[in-house]
Amino acid sequence: MSKINVFQELIRQDKPFILPGAYDAMTARLIEEFEFPAIYATGAGISNAQLGWADVGLTTVSEIADIVSRMSDVTTIPIVVDGDTGFGNAINVMRTIKQLERAGASAIQLEDQVSPKKCGHFSGKQVITKEEMVGKIKAALDARTDQNLAIIARTDALAVYGMEEAIDRAHAYKEAGADVLFVEAPTTIDELSLITKEIPNVPHIINLVEGGRTPLVSLEEAEKLGFQIVLCANTILRSAIKGIRDSLTILSKDESQANIKDYICSWEERQELFKLKEINDLEKKYAAENFSGYGRVKNGERSRF
Secondary structure, X not given: OOHHHHHHHHHHOOOOEEEEEEOOHHHHHHHHHOXXXXXXXXXXXXXXXXXXXXXXXXXXXXXXXXXXXXXHHOOOOOEEEEOOOOOOOHHHHHHHHHHHHHHOOOEEEEEOEOOOOOOOOOOOOOEOOHHHHHHHHHHHHHHOOOOXXXXXXXXXXXXXXXXXXXXXXXXXXXXXXXXXXXXXXXXXXXXXXXXXXXXXXXXXXXXXXOOOOOOOOOHHHHHHHOOOEEEEOOHHHHHHHHHHHHHHHHHHHHOOOOOOHHHOOOHHHHHHHOOHHHHHHHHHHOOHHHHOOOOOEEOOEXXXX
């Protein structure tokens, strides 16, 4: 079964799942190693880790596609890609969908913010009209090569216009053909419950940002609230930042690596993660000495031209 079809199975099953965010091939490998069912290619994480800037719409579709292709090359589970606003109008959305699908996306998330966008838990967001976003969703659906590629529609209207507008937009995006709905940044449990109650019969995403606007809930609690996907987009990124800072603190203070072993993985863990043994096996398999008999032979002698 293709990764795209695997993701369709995931969102159709009764059991909800946690979707951790990755920002490069290494973190994608780690997510699969811990047997999560899918990977989220986080736009905020890619902006932070690859550009060194906050999530304010600075990344390009080519940069996202490049990272996603690297993730896809080293993993076997579906990748959900944060496609931001689609990087422009409906025509840009079509190019974005084609490019990200080629890179290995199994699902692509689009949002209704103006471009350039901001992180969903930042202040000062603005949104395009509902009608323009419906057109973008229609364009995304038409641009897919594989008709099972999931389109996730996110609305940021809650913070701008309130819950009634957010629910109205989510209904419209569902009617337009979105496979999954994502109402960003609800601030209370009651708001979370209202979203899934008012828009039934479609998978919903809850985006849990540590220190963000939405209350943190467990997977079990999210299921009771009616959510299918629990997105933890930048938990890994933030743990990496803390781990790196802790290591640098020791290195700076002690001017030695003697006391750093509790802050880093072992040599063996590192090489196992990055498949050194598999690479060595492939080098042996394709070594030149294995193919010394190849070439044209005529009457027991090699032909000369």
